[in-house]
Amino acid sequence: MIRLAFFDMDGTLCAPRFYVNGKTVGGMSDEAWLAFCAKNGEDSYRFCKPVPLVAEYVEELKNHGAKLYVLSSSNSEAENAAKRKFVAQNFAGVFEEVITVSGDAEKLPVIRKIAEKTGVKLEDCELVEDTYSLVLQAIVAGMKGTHVSHIYCSLN
Numbered sequence: 444m445i446r447l448a449f450f451d452m453d454g455t456l457c458a459p460r461f462y463v464n465g466k467t468v469g470g471m472s473d474e475a476w477l478a479f480c481a482k483n484g485e486d487s488y489r490f491c492k493p494v495p496l497v498a499e500y501v502e503e504l505k506n507h508g509a510k511l512y513v514l515s516s517s518n519s520e521a522e523n524a525a526k527r528k529f530v531a532q533n534f535a536g537v538f539e540e541v542i543t544v545s546g547d548a549e550k551l552p553v554i555r556k557i558a559e560k561t562g563v564k565l566e567d568c569e570l571v572e573d574t575y576s577l578v579l580q581a582i583v584a585g586m587k588g589t590h591v592s593h594i595y596c597s598l599n
């Protein structure tokens with residue numbers, strides 16, 4: 444039974460959508476993103492929307508008593524603040540914590556650490572991601588790895 448579930452944010456919990464120079468875009472270069480977050484601060488995610496099927500899965504896991512975490516790569520304090528605001532506005536009281544790391548390589552170590560601290564077996568931990576290489580790494584490490592495209596299967 445899944446006791447700890449970790450959700451990626453961009454492209455998993457949240458459909459990226461940003462308003463830049465009069466246009467809505469789904470993403471931008473790393474440099475433009477840093478500048479966008481510096482300019483828009485905690486409102487950087489204001490046009491982003493939760494992904495409905497993922498939100499449904501979040502609710503299902505929560506109802507089954509799993510502890511849920513957001514686990515997201517972030518490059519600045521402004522981006523961290525924006526992610527926390529998006530989660531507070533769209534998933535109030537649902538997640539234990541919004542954990543931000545500086546790169547994808549830190550994600551699995553963070554899961555291992557929390558699993559160890561809380562005495563949960565890796566097989567009872569789940570990573571929900573849109574980056575397929577991370578899903579595979581989670582599976583190889585003995586966790587449940589769920590790609591966003593698998594969620595429909597997980598609900599049934």
Ligand SMILES: [Mg+2]
Pocket residue numbers: 451452453454455572573574
């Ligand atoms: Mg992602």
